[in-house]
Structures are given as structure tokens and as C-alpha cells.
Amino acid sequence: MMTAGHDTLFFRIKDPMDVAKARREGMQMSMGLGFNQADATKIAVVISELGRNIVNYAGSGTITVIARSETNGKKYMRIIADDKGPGIPDVERVLAGGYTTSNGLGLGISGSKKLVDEFSIHSEVGKGTTVTAVKWLVK
């Protein structure tokens, strides 16, 4: 019988060192759940991009990384990046890519979306942004 359960990592993000720690530990957790090197790398990059957005646009926020096993044996990683920053006025434009006001390649959000199976942004101008990404373990 499969047992359900989850492990959670929680990171306060305020500078690039915090982002580096979150992506490194998130990658290790993914491999611990059974993800191969390539997919664990993708999860790490998504954590890095979302963490970087928090530092660049909101100043500070949190990243929660959850490794989840369901009773039917399915497993996934969920990444939740949350901040109380300025919010994104045009979410569609950000998702389309090539949009940046900072120092990346404008690929952060649009690129991250391509690396995972589920990706959603909830943002309110003046209140903050929550991005949730899920990647399923495919055996």
C-alpha cells in the first residue's frame, strides 16, 4: 500500500544568497522524491527564477517547496512563491515573455512556465503576487 504524505521546505527570501539556498535545497528534495537530474534541474531553475523575481521586484517574500506523495502513488513537487510587493499590472504580458524591467533575459516567468506542468499567477497591484508551479513525477 502506498502511503500519502508530504515534506515542506520554507524559505524567507530577501537576497540572492537566500535564492541560491532555496534552489539548491529544492533540487535535493526533488531528487529525494525520485526526480531525475534533468527534471530536478528544471525545478531548481523555477525556484531560482521565482526567487529572483521576489528579490528584484518585491524586495522580500517567501518560497515554499512541497514534495508530495499521493495514495495512488503519484508524486509531485509544488513551488509557491509569495510576496507583498507591487504586483504585476499585466500578467498576460509577463507570461508571454520578453518583458523585463530588471536584469534578467525577460525569461523568468514565461520560461519557468515551460519547465513545469502547472503554472498560475495570482497578482494584485499594490498587494502582492503569488506564483504556484507544479511538476509531476513521471516514471
Added chain:
Amino acid sequence: MDYSAIQKLENLLLVSVPRDLVDDDVIRMRRDILQAVRKYNSQIVLLDFSQVDICDSFFGRFIYSTAQMTKLMGAKIILSGLQDAVIETMVELGMALPDVDAVLDLDSALALSRAQAVQGSLVEGAASGPPEA
């Protein structure tokens, strides 16, 4: 962070990119690369990525901007040692870096640089040789 890994190797400038680079390190490293290119008059800067297992868009921008800067000094950036998982992630992220050349490993990089050195000396020889009668 320790990244004291910029070395001259034949006519290459070999840069061992550390596993985790944060923003300040990246800027410092880029400046050190430019200084070393000038010091050794390097024609090829080899960025060895074999230790790197996470390459996000900030890293991509570092590669791209370093390539643009060294180009203005007459040197070319070549990437080496990218891991399969890193390559897959970079391309899916949309970061294919079309203007930057890459080789599989240091052996290939050395072969390329030696070939270029031979070619360069031939061209130089032709230019400085006596005019044909």
C-alpha cells in the same frame, strides 16, 4: 565565494565557473575575465561549466554580456562542459544563446584553439612575407 579559477592555458583563458554564483560574484568574475583577457591578450575565453548544475536566466545574461564585452576586446567566448540536464533546461527555458559557441569538453576546446593558432600564424606569415615576384 571562491572562484580564483581564471588561468591561462596555451592561448586560451580558462575560466572555471563555480557551482553556485550569486549576483555580486558574477559581476566581479566578469571584471576579472576582462582584466585577464587584456593581461594575457587572450583570443579565446573558455567558460568551463562542468561544475554548474543550475543555470537560470541570470546566469544566461552573465554568459551573454560577458561574450559581448570580450568581443569588444577581440576575444571570443566558448562554453565548455555543459551538463545534459543543464542544456535541456536552458533550451526549454528559451535560453539557447545563439551567438555563443560551445564545445563538449576541454579537449575539444584545446583542439579548436590550437587549430585557430595554426591558422592565425599562417595568415600572419602570409601578411608579413615578401611580396611575390
